[in-house]
Amino acid sequence: MEQNQNIDRITNLDFIRGIAVLGILVMNAITFVLPKSAYYNPSSAGTNNILDWIFVALSQIFVAEKMMGLFSLLFGASIVLFIESQKRRDRRHPHTRSIWRNVILLIVGSIHASIWFGDVLIVYALCAPVVLLLYRMNKYFILILGVFFIHYPVIFSPLFQGFFDSQGNLIMTGMVKDIVMSSQSEASKIGLGEIWFANKTMTGEVFGIFILIDAFGRALGMMLIGVFLYRSNILKGIYSNSFYKKIAIAGFTIGIPLATYSLIWGITENYSPSIALIYSNPHRIANLPLVLGYVGLLTILNTKLPLQFVTRIRAVGKMALTNYLTQTLISTVIFTIIFSNLILSRSELMLYVVVIWTLQICWSKYWLDHFQYGPFEWIWRKLTYLNAKGGNT
Structure with missing residues (x-):
């Protein structure tokens, strides 16, 4: 740990968070340019040549859900870290302040979601109270619960897969029929929809329910x-x-091997709608081991890589909220306003990702050389301590 204005920072968390927020853009960038289906069904868009498929393979095995997994893991740890920090400073009602902190995050996430559908801050803010209820329990019980929640979509996926036929249409029987009959929305009648097919324009309600179950x-x-x-x-x-x-x-x-098997399964079945919800199950099981693998690897790299590089990545991590939000803001301006009709392949899109990485690695260090917090971190902090004196955490 290193001193930062009389505050002990766990630089390992900053480094891992920095890598995670940069890595998240690899997958999120797909949704800024390509149809929504390209994220879930790589064959539907953005795969024009062998180079694109190489990027699909590498991103699916090493990036997809792993960087977000790291981000989520660190967010859970930060909840406990925040409570401990409040108690060390003898601040009153640390749990209430933590709830308020996440209410602010929920508002920020809602604004962010109005710009881009892939926001994750809302999910984090809604999960935070559950973590607050559980974090003091036996840590091995928490571990078991964590493993369960990560993997319960594997249990539900065959059930939801059975709601769709081989063409991705809803099978109007049983539970699905009840949902359609009780809903007045057009989305309730749609099958896999735009999440799987590039030529569709709506997300099916049943598939959307499964995506929410999986995400939470x-x-x-x-x-x-x-x-x-x-x-x-x-x-x-x-x-x-x-x-x-x-x-x-x-x-x-x-x-x-598990993530690779999932990729091969999807490719050999030509990403058939008949496996849309189940082909990712080996990948879902692979996520936790791979996230833990990254924790081990990045912890070593945090002390082994040149300090100049590590310091820059830590700065990206310290400004994770700012960097996450600005990825969306920049991408929205470029691909929705300036170049609204631009179509890129995955390999071309990676060039854009590298440009954003370079910008964020440079500006994060520069900003923190002049200010203690990133701009969005500063706003979040000020609102968190709106009614408190001081507020150094």
């Missing part, structure tokens, strides 16, 4: 895993490199 399960589960890792001091980077090396090797050894 992954987020809450990873947040609880983050609480466990923080309480076990693993995230603090205080153990030997050999310890983190074992975590990295175990995580990647288990996770990479």
Whole structure:
């Protein structure tokens, strides 16, 4: 840990968070330019040549849900870190202030979601109270709960897959018929919709329900895993490199084959609607080992890479909220306002990602050399301590 204006910062968290927020853009960028279906069904758009498919393979195995998993894991740890910080400073009602902090995040997320449909801040803000209720329980019980929440979509996916025929249309029987009959929306009658087919313009309600189940399960589960890792001091980077090396090797050894199998399954079945909800199950199981593998690897790199580079990545992590939101703002201006008809392949899109990475790596360090907090972090902090004196955390 390093001193920062009389505050101990766990630089390992900053470094991992910096890598995570940069990595998130690899997948999110797809949704800024390509149809929504390209995220879930790579064959539907943006795969024009072998190079594009190489990017699909690499991103699906090493990036998709892993960077968001790291982000979620660190968010869970930050909830406990915030409470501990409040108690150290003898601040009153730390749990109430944490709730208020996440109400602010919910508002920010709602504004963000009005700009871009892929916002995750709303999910985090809604999951935070659950973490607050659970974080003081036995840490191994929290670990078990985290593993359960991450994987329960695997249990539900065959059930939801059975609601669709081989063409991705709804099968109007049983539960599906009840949903359609009780709903007045057109979306209730749609099958896989725009989430799977590039030529569709609406998201099917039933498929949308499964996506929500999956998103909340992954987020809450990873947040609880983050609480466990923080309480076990693993995230603090205080153990030997050999310890983190074992975590990295175990995580990647288990996770990479599972994620690869999921990719091969999708490709060999030509991403048929008949496997839309189930082909990702090996990938879902792979996410936790791979996220843990990244925790081990990045913890080692935080102390082994050149300090000049590491310091810049830590700065990106300290400004994670600002960098996450500005990724959306910049992308929306470029691809919705300036170049609204621009169509890019995945390999071309990666060039844009690298440009944004370069900008954020440069501006984060520059900003924090002059200010203590990123702009959105400063606003979040000021609103958090709206009725409090001082407010150094």
